[in-house]
Amino acid sequence: MARRKEIIVGVDMGGTSLRALVVNEENRILAVEKTPTKRDQDPENLIEDIAAEVEDAVESAGLRRNEAVDSSSGLVHAAPNLGWKDVRLGPKLSALLGVPVLVENDVNAGVVGEHALGAGRGVQELVGIFVGTGIGGGIISRGELYEGCRGAAGEIGHMVLEVDGPRCGCGKRGCAEALASRTAMEREVRAAIKEGAKSCVLDIMKERHKERMTSSIIVRALKNKDRVMRGVLRRTEYYLGILVASVVNLMDPECVVIGGGVAERLQEEFVGPIRKTARKYYLSQRDAARIKIVPAQLGDNAGALGAVVLARKRLHLAR
Numbered sequence: 001m002a003r004r005k006e007i008i009v010g011v012d013m014g015g016t017s018l019r020a021l022v023v024n025e026e027n028r029i030l031a032v033e034k035t036p037t038k039r040d041q042d043p044e045n046l047i048e049d050i051a052a053e054v055e056d057a058v059e060s061a062g063l064r065r066n067e068a069v070d071s072s073s074g075l076v077h078a079a080p081n082l083g084w085k086d087v088r089l090g091p092k093l094s095a096l097l098g099v100p101v102l103v104e105n106d107v108n109a110g111v112v113g114e115h116a117l118g119a120g121r122g123v124q125e126l127v128g129i130f131v132g133t134g135i136g137g138g139i140i141s142r143g144e145l146y147e148g149c150r151g152a153a154g155e156i157g158h159m160v161l162e163v164d165g166p167r168c169g170c171g172k173r174g175c176a177e178a179l180a181s182r183t184a185m186e187r188e189v190r191a192a193i194k195e196g197a198k199s200c201v202l203d204i205m206k207e208r209h210k211e212r213m214t215s216s217i218i219v220r221a222l223k224n225k226d227r228v229m230r231g232v233l234r235r236t237e238y239y240l241g242i243l244v245a246s247v248v249n250l251m252d253p254e255c256v257v258i259g260g261g262v263a264e265r266l267q268e269e270f271v272g273p274i275r276k277t278a279r280k281y282y283l284s285q286r287d288a289a290r291i292k293i294v295p296a297q298l299g300d301n302a303g304a305l306g307a308v309v310l311a312r313k314r315l316h317l318a319r
């Protein structure tokens, strides 16, 4: 029997769930484990949860622990977005599992995933924009993740589109995130309803016991031909179009991948209008059709798969 040489576990530590993928050397997913992230958890406990989930995932892949986790080539790569920055996640997790651990920002990992295995396969220049509760971004240049001089590049969500615009989560005003994230969409829907517009969005939220306007609620409201929802969506697409155009004018990428629940659910219905607005704002109109603006393909697996790709690359460099 062939020896399973390079099993890598990709972990995506999101605000709502913890996802672990066991991936073989051909990038085939052997097992997926998913558990909800417990809010306000102390980092030590969360690190233990991650370690336990990695071990569960390895077991569900039908591997014995010493075939993967204990092997010197096993690598775990986590992508935290829980806001704790000074936690030595990598070293602590590495000590618990006994394997090398690499840590990367979740959006960067997602962009690497889409570039290597998803919507951006085969291109050298790519920008990813993930629209969720916030807007995250990442850049691939010459086939590699572009990190900038401090590792802080790709914060596309905080490009300012309106200097006096609404307040952003970062504290500044008028960032793309404050105008076109799902959080911004929800704020606009609630404001319209408060002003007397008729909309089914709050009813759907109540029916589904949701406090937030998730992407599935947005899709449901659009199916009901909710006019408020439709108007807010159009506005969001418009802002994202302007954002994509700025990114194109700066980077001239071959491909812009639009990710997040709304993009993945609505596909062309969402991305089409973004593309149309963006093109109007390209400074250079030459070969404009060469720039592909497409929805992401890997869904919730993008971050963990990208983590695997990055981990493998660094593992090979280290050899």
Ligand SMILES: [Zn+2]
Pocket (backbone or CB within 6 Å): 157, 158, 168, 169, 170, 171, 172, 175, 177, 178
């Ligand atoms: Zn901001």
